[in-house]
Each structure stands twice: as structure tokens, then as C-alpha cells.
Amino acid sequence: MNIYVSNLSFSVQNDDLRKHFSEYGEVDSVNVIIDKVTNRSRGFAFIEMKDNQAAEKAIRELNGLTIDNRAIKVNEAREKRD
Secondary structure: OEEEEEOOOOOOOHHHHHHHHOOOOOEEEEEEEEOOOOOOEEEEEEEEEOOHHHHHHHHHHHOOOEEOOEEOEEEEOOOOOO
8 A cells, every 4th residue: 555644844754754654564665755956855755565454554543643743644645647
């Protein structure tokens, strides 16, 4: 399952998110989106987990978690539309 995480502090990195999500199951990938011009985080990320049940539990339990003084939002990622 592809998970969308938003409202991230600019200091949150891939390893930070991997630590939180790996408590719920195997994390295949973490990708904090970086702005090409400023080379800073854009405040959101995508996380891929193979086990849908583990991913759903992570979404339920991590949504609203405070990381770096910001309450993150966690949802299943929607497919990009053209």
C-alpha cells in the first residue's frame, strides 16, 4: 500500500519516518519529497508497505502523531490523475 504523509516539519527525514512506520510492519520505501530549487523538504512524503493490514493500522495509529511539534496527517495515497 502506498501511504501519503503530510504536514511534515522541514527537518523530518526518511529515516525518521521509517522508524515510526516500521513499528507496524516492513517498510519497503520512504520518500520525503524535496524541492528541486531550495533542496528542502516540501512537507510531505510517500511510504510503501507491502502488508495492507499493517499499513492500515499504521495509518489509523500514526495519523495525528506529533513529530517535531507538528501533527502529521497520514492517509492512503490516491492515484495521480492526468
